[in-house]
Amino acid sequence: MCKDSKAEGRTSMSAVTGKAVKRSTERRMRRHPRYRCEFPVTLTLFSGDRHETLSAHCRDLSEAGIGILVASDLQLGEVVSLTFLLPGLARSWETRAVLRHRRGYHYGFEFLSISPQENKMLKSYLPVLNRADDET
Secondary structure: OOOOOHHHOOOOOOOOOOOOOOOOOOOOOOOOOOEEEEEEEEEEEEEOOEEEEEEEEEEEEOOOEEEEEOOOOOOOOOEEEEEEEOOOOOOEEEEEEEEEEEEOOEEEEEEOOOOHHHHHHHHHHHHHOOEOOOOO
């Protein structure tokens, strides 16, 4: 029989052993692994009739998006144009992307307009790079 220990200033404990409660982590599982990659990026903001061009720097890359550093205050959901040259490849990339994540001046963009050919190129390019999301 369990005694009510609240009256004695203690919390009661169940006589039945239970499993630890699993807490959901704040991080969601990513659809695609991220890879370390550093190269310059030109970011173009569209604001009505005005276009603003900013210099940025890639920190990581995946099949679905890119993490960049840029010294500017961008808003989640903002759509931009990104222009960059992947190291070792001759072809320049220009793609639209939407801002999905921000931590300080590190921004995570999801690609909106990469072609099947570009996707195939990324799939073959990325695995030779070091993983950016390894927790080991």
